[in-house]
Structure formats: C-alpha cells, structure tokens
Amino acid sequence: MQYKNSLIRVVVKLDSILGSLINTVAVLLLTLIFILGLAQVFWRFVLNHPIVWSEEMIRLAYVWICYLGWIIAERADSHIRITALSNRLPKEMQKWLQVFCHLLTILFSVLMVIYGGRLIGAGAK
Incomplete structure (x- = not known):
C-alpha cells in the first residue's frame, strides 16, 4: 500500500x-x-x-x-457544455455520462492524431 x-x-x-x-x-x-x-x-x-x-x-x-x-x-x-439534460439525471447517471463524454473526447483526440498524420503525410508528397 x-x-x-x-x-x-x-x-x-x-x-x-x-x-x-x-x-x-x-x-x-x-x-x-x-x-x-x-x-x-x-x-x-x-x-x-x-x-x-x-x-x-x-x-x-x-x-x-x-x-x-x-x-x-x-x-x-x-x-x-449544455447541462439542461445532465442536471436532471440522478448523480450516478451524471458520473456515467461524464465518463462517456471523456471517452468521446479521447476518441476524438485519437482520430485527430490519425487523420492529422495522414494529412501531414499527404502534404509532404
């Protein structure tokens, strides 16, 4: 520990x-x-x-x-962020929604790196 x-x-x-x-x-x-x-x-x-x-x-x-x-x-x-819907959810659901939003942010970041790298490669040719 x-x-x-x-x-x-x-x-x-x-x-x-x-x-x-x-x-x-x-x-x-x-x-x-x-x-x-x-x-x-x-x-x-x-x-x-x-x-x-x-x-x-x-x-x-x-x-x-x-x-x-x-x-x-x-x-x-x-x-x-728009919190009109999330504020009406129970606290436990709000936590899961926040985790889901963070996962979407990570996914978006990864996609930006992947497709940004492809654009850089295409621009270098």
Whole structure:
C-alpha cells in the first residue's frame, strides 16, 4: 500500500508540474503573438519594411495556443457544455455520462492524431 501511495504522489506532482509548464508556454506564446503583432505593424507602416516571417510565426503560435487552451480547459473541466439534460439525471447517471463524454473526447483526440498524420503525410508528397 505504501508503494501505491508514493506512486500516486509522484503522478500528482508530475501532473502539477506539467500543468504549470503548459500554462507558462501558453502565456509565453500569447506574449509572442502580441509582441510580434506590434512589431509587424511598426515595421510595416512606420519603417515601410515588413517582417516577412512574422505572420507565419503568429499563425503557428495561435494554433499552438488553441491546442494548449484545449488542454487547459480539459484539465480545469471548463469546456462549454449544455447541462439542461445532465442536471436532471440522478448523480450516478451524471458520473456515467461524464465518463462517456471523456471517452468521446479521447476518441476524438485519437482520430485527430490519425487523420492529422495522414494529412501531414499527404502534404509532404
């Protein structure tokens, strides 16, 4: 039993560290978008010499913020949901519905990885 408790503590600590890292990276990417956006406007309209790579970098950072935001919202259990039906269910059914929704989320994530990988492979040809 001692081993199980120490393993749980390690997993909880790793989860906490990973959550902090994800939040930090999301904040840094948002800061990068803001600074690059300002720099792009300044160089384009004031210096009349636009930064060529800034739009691509902003777009890529935005995509990663969307992915990280999905993770942050999932960890906080704060995704948008319609609860009119689920609130009327008994507590036991609500738990099973939540498990079902998490399984659907995992399935969707796996499908995104599979078909995203196929799209990347097709785009590389």
